[in-house]
Amino acid sequence: xxxxxxxxxxxxxxxxxxxxxxxxxxxxxxxxxxxxxxxxxxxxxxxxxxxxxxxxxxxxxxxxxxxxxxxxxxxxxxxxxxxxxxxxxxxxxxxxxxxxxxxxxxxxxxxxxxxxxxxxxxxxxxxxxxxxxxxxxxxxxxxxxxxxxxxxxxxxxxxxxxxxxxxxxxxxxxxxxxxxxxxxxxxxxxxxxxxxxxxxxxxxxxxxxxxxxxxxxxxxxxxxxxxxxxxxxxxxxxxxxxxxxxxxxxxxxxxxxxxxxxx
Amino acid sequence: xxxxxxxxxxxxxxxxxxxxxxxxxxxxxxxxxxxxxxxxxxxxxxxxxxxxxxxxxxxxxxxxxxxxxxxxxxxxxxxxxxxxxxxxxxxxxxxxxxxxxxxxxxxxxxxxxxxxxxxxxxxxxxxxxxxxxxxxxxxxxxxxxxxxxxxxxxxxxxxxxxxxxxxxxxxxxxxxxxxxxxxxxxxxxxxxxxxxxxxxxxxxxxxxxxxxxxxxxxxxxxxxxxxxxxxxxxxxxxxxxxxxxxxxxxxxxxxxxxxxxxx
Numbered sequence: 001x002x003x004x005x006x007x008x009x010x011x012x013x014x015x016x017x018x019x020x021x022x023x024x025x026x027x028x029x030x031x032x033x034x035x036x037x038x039x040x041x042x043x044x045x046x047x048x049x050x051x052x053x054x055x056x057x058x059x060x061x062x063x064x065x066x067x068x069x070x071x072x073x074x075x076x077x078x079x080x081x082x083x084x085x086x087x088x089x090x091x092x093x094x095x096x097x098x099x100x101x102x103x104x105x106x107x108x109x110x111x112x113x114x115x116x117x118x119x120x121x122x123x124x125x126x127x128x129x130x131x132x133x134x135x136x137x138x139x140x141x142x143x144x145x146x147x148x149x150x151x152x153x154x155x156x157x158x159x160x161x162x163x164x165x166x167x168x169x170x171x172x173x174x175x176x177x178x179x180x181x182x183x184x185x186x187x188x189x190x191x192x193x194x195x196x197x198x199x200x201x202x203x204x205x206x207x208x209x210x211x212x213x214x215x216x217x218x219x220x221x222x223x224x225x226x227x228x229x230x231x232x233x234x235x236x237x238x239x240x241x242x243x244x245x246x247x248x249x250x251x252x253x254x255x256x257x258x259x260x261x262x263x
Numbered sequence: 264x265x266x267x268x269x270x271x272x273x274x275x276x277x278x279x280x281x282x283x284x285x286x287x288x289x290x291x292x293x294x295x296x297x298x299x300x301x302x303x304x305x306x307x308x309x310x311x312x313x314x315x316x317x318x319x320x321x322x323x324x325x326x327x328x329x330x331x332x333x334x335x336x337x338x339x340x341x342x343x344x345x346x347x348x349x350x351x352x353x354x355x356x357x358x359x360x361x362x363x364x365x366x367x368x369x370x371x372x373x374x375x376x377x378x379x380x381x382x383x384x385x386x387x388x389x390x391x392x393x394x395x396x397x398x399x400x401x402x403x404x405x406x407x408x409x410x411x412x413x414x415x416x417x418x419x420x421x422x423x424x425x426x427x428x429x430x431x432x433x434x435x436x437x438x439x440x441x442x443x444x445x446x447x448x449x450x451x452x453x454x455x456x457x458x459x460x461x462x463x464x465x466x467x468x469x470x471x472x473x474x475x476x477x478x479x480x481x482x483x484x485x486x487x488x489x490x491x492x493x494x495x496x497x498x499x500x501x502x503x504x505x506x507x508x509x510x511x512x513x514x515x516x517x518x519x520x521x522x523x524x525x526x
Contacts, residue, residue, distance in 0.1 A: 003413065003436075004413065004416055004417055023416040023417050024417055024419065025413065025417040025419035025420055025438055027438055042442065043438065043439065044437055044438060044439060044442045045413075045420060045436060045437040045438045045439075045442070047436070047437075048435060048446050048449075048450070050449065050453070051435070051445075051446040051447075051449035051450040051453065052437070052442055052445050052446045052449055053449065054448075054449035054452055054453060055444070055445030055446055055447065055448035055449030055450070055452070056442075056445045056449070058445075058448055058449070058452060058479070058480075059441075059444075059445055059448060059476045059479060061479070065452075066452040066453065066455075150266065150267065150288065150308075153267055153286040154267055154286050154287055154288040154490055155489065155490040155509065156287065156288035156468055156489070156490035156491070156492060157288055157308060172311060172314070173266075173308060173310070174307055174308040174310075174315070175288055175290055175306065175307060175308045175468075175470070175492060176306065176307060176308075178322075179305070179307045179308070179315055179319075181318070181322075182314075182315050182318030182319045182321075182322055183311050183314040183315045183318055184314075184318065185317075185318035185321055185322060186311075186313065186314035186315055186316065186317035186318030186319070186321070187311070187314040187318070189317055189318065189321060189328075189329040190313070190314065190317060190329065192329075205419055205438075207438070213322045216321070216322060216324070217321075226418065226419070227417055227418040227419035228419070229419060229438060246418065
């Protein structure tokens with residue numbers, strides 16, 4: 001299984017647009033079965049999966065030593081890890097016997113039972129969504145960076161903002177990048193602000209979980225200072241969502257809806 | 264509730280050691296009750312908590328519009344949010360009715376029911392743990408940065424490494440910063456490598472969840488390129504764990520075990 005995928009993207013560098021092949025990190029889902037029961041789904045990078053599963057079982061106190069494991073069998077193509085423990089305990093999701101019964105995400109927010117592919121799109125953004133101007137994006141990101149007070153002070157938080165394409169309407173910070181977006185959504189709900197014509201700006205990496213929050217609100221555009229994952233790019237393409245990454249200085253990468261951009 | 268706390272730290276800047284007051288992000292736990300049932304604990308920044316709770320309920324499809332909420336009552340000092348929904352549904356943690364029944368962490372890894380303070384230490388590192396030399400730390404971080412291939416290619420992953428204080432013994436990368444550490448732990452278990460005299464290097468921010476993984480393995484030292492949270496610093500102090508952050512270039516911040524450092 002590849003941990004890095006090459007995808008076609010468009011770059012904008014101070015007015016110069018190019019089509020390029022870019023390396024993006026593969027976002028992979030591994031379902032972990034213990035003694036026959038599905039325990040958890042981990043969203044991860046498909047490299048050293050056996051080590052990941054064993055380390056996770058230890059960190060979460062499911063095992064206290066390696067010798068409790070009879071076998072770990074990883075089916076990489078199917079995204080499944082079968083673990084046999086010597087003890088015959090049956091693992092169940094009742095929240096009392098064991099304390100992991102969720103999808104272990106890169107930064108939380110998804111559910112345990114994901115029966116679809118990471119990049120499946122339930123929600124489609126209207127094809128006539130926002131046209132984006134490169135220079136508008138640059139000025140929005142300049143304003144966004146100026147607002148990141150807490151980050152400047154502590155270096156420890158993620159920021160998110162809501163924009164109408166011209167100005168920043170709301171700005172939120174949190175230790176968790178999902179939380180920063182949830183705060184924006186919560187405030188928009190409280191203030192009865194329509195989201196399906198807005199833009200989200202974020203400091204954090206873009207995984208499918210982040211995009212699902214955006215799609216649930218039919219927000220047509222997301223712009224990040226950081227990298228997207230392969231599955232997030234595929235999900236954006238499948239759902240007509242405009243995805244911009246690495247928007248830093250006078251540069252950005254465009255991963256979907258290439259035709260929606262103009263000078 | 265303060266979202267930023269001022270704590271006493273020690274800085275090392277190219278040979279010059281100073282004591283300073285530094286701003287660190289407050290890591291806060293909010294327990295969310297819906298119609299009287301505890302649904303989830305969120306680890307977050309204590310600012311705009313009402314917006315966070317509402318946005319989260321919407322993102323997780325617990326509500327589909329704001330008018331389903333009768334009341335949100337936040338007890339900030341106690342870290343509790345009481346939500347009343349108009350519908351009389353009883354929320355339970357059975358994993359079928361609702362799909363959130365875990366601690367929503369900044370980056371996953373902890374359990375739903377945390378009855379202790381974030382900074383309580385169950386595990387204490389031996390007081391006679393490793394003495395650290397500033398210049399050794401700098402050279403380890405130089406080596407660590409050189410190894411971050413996937414990050415250089417994709418900008419999308421976190422790295423962790425295991426060191427004996429002189430060399431890097433293992434290096435792992437993953438989309439999730441917890442996963443990168445779990446891979447190290449898993450490999451150490453597989454290779455029967457003792458961890459209680461080693462050092463963990465990481466690219467990611469340090470929250471209590473990360474430290475708990477480190478403490479479970481009795482690893483005495485963690486060094487990060489990024490920021491720690493306030494609760495992580497308190498946990499490090501309470502458990503005698505040596506915590507270094509912002510180790511970049513020829514600079515670093517020291518948050519605990521000040522006396523364990525020498526030129």
